[in-house]
Amino acid sequence: MTSEAWLEAHAYLRPLADLSVRVDRVLAGIDVLDVRIPDWEDYRADFLAGVPLLSSANAALELEPGGRMAGALVEGLASEASSGKLAEEIRALATSLRGEPQVSRRIADFLLGDDTLTPPLPGLLRYLAWTAMARFLRPVVTSFAGWRDEERWLRRYCPTCGSLPAMAQLAGVEPGRVRLLSCGCCGTRWQFKRTGCPFCESDSQRLASVAIEGEPGLRIDHCESCGGYLKTYNGQGNEAFLLSDWSSLHLDLIAHDRGLKRLAVSLYEFEPGA
Numbered sequence: 001m002t003s004e005a006w007l008e009a010h011a012y013l014r015p016l017a018d019l020s021v022r023v024d025r026v027l028a029g030i031d032v033l034d035v036r037i038p039d040w041e042d043y044r045a046d047f048l049a050g051v052p053l054l055s056s057a058n059a060a061l062e063l064e065p066g067g068r069m070a071g072a073l074v075e076g077l078a079s080e081a082s083s084g085k086l087a088e089e090i091r092a093l094a095t096s097l098r099g100e101p102q103v104s105r106r107i108a109d110f111l112l113g114d115d116t117l118t119p120p121l122p123g124l125l126r127y128l129a130w131t132a133m134a135r136f137l138r139p140v141v142t143s144f145a146g147w148r149d150e151e152r153w154l155r156r157y158c159p160t161c162g163s164l165p166a167m168a169q170l171a172g173v174e175p176g177r178v179r180l181l182s183c184g185c186c187g188t189r190w191q192f193k194r195t196g197c198p199f200c201e202s203d204s205q206r207l208a209s210v211a212i213e214g215e216p217g218l219r220i221d222h223c224e225s226c227g228g229y230l231k232t233y234n235g236q237g238n239e240a241f242l243l244s245d246w247s248s249l250h251l252d253l254i255a256h257d258r259g260l261k262r263l264a265v266s267l268y269e270f271e272p273g274a
C-alpha cells in the first residue's frame, strides 16, 4: 500500500502527514553533523549489564551536535511562511528556545529525561528533536545493530536510548520468525521474545490481539495485566512507513477507546493541525 492510498483511507492523519513531510524537507537542508562511533569494546560491559548506549559513560557518545541539529530544525520550520495553529506553536517553541543558554546540550539532555528544559510544547519538541537526533545518530544505530548480539539483550527497552517500544514487528518465516520491538524515538529495532508484555515484564503474560478491520498487516497486542499495548506490524517490506508512529495513530485511538494505556513515549501529545 502506498502512503497516498493510506492517507485517502485515514484523512484525519493528513495534518501529521503534512508535518512529517515538512520536517523531512527542512531536515534534508540541514547539515548532518558528524557523530563519533563508540569503541564497542569500551561499551561491552555496560551492554551486558543492560545499560542503554546513550546512558553509558563508557560509550561516551557526544549528543550535543544532535541537539544543535534539532535547534536548526525548529528554526527552519519556524521561518517557513505558513499559518494555522501548528505554525504558531512551532514559532512559540522557537522563540522560547532562543532564550535558553546552552540550548543544544539541554535539548539532548531533555530527550534523555532531564527536565530542566521546560518548553511550552514538550510533545512537539520531543517529536522534532528526536527526529533530528535520530538522523544524527543513524550511523551509530547502524553500527550498533551490526555489533550487538541480539540474544544478549532481549530487554523490554531500547538498547540505544532506553525508551519503551512504540511498535512491534513480526518478521521472518517459521521456525526463524522473531518479534522485533521498534523505538519511536531513535528508530532502533531490536529483538524481544515472541510472547510476553514488554511493559510489565510479567513473564507468564501472553498478549491478547485485536485485529484491525481493513488492515490485515496491523493489529494491537495488549496486556491483560497492565493494560499496555503494542501496535504490531505483521509483515515485511513496508517498515519505513508502517513503523513510523504517526501512520498508525488510528490504532492508538482504537486502543484508547478500549481503555488501554499508551506506555511508550508519546511523540504526539500535541494537537495536530487545526
Ligand SMILES: [Zn+2]
Residues within 6 Å of the ligand: 158, 159, 160, 161, 162, 163, 183, 184, 185, 186, 187, 188
Ligand atoms: Zn531508542
Ligand SMILES: [Zn+2]
Residues within 6 Å of the ligand: 197, 198, 199, 200, 201, 202, 205, 223, 224, 225, 226, 227, 228
Ligand atoms: Zn503488561
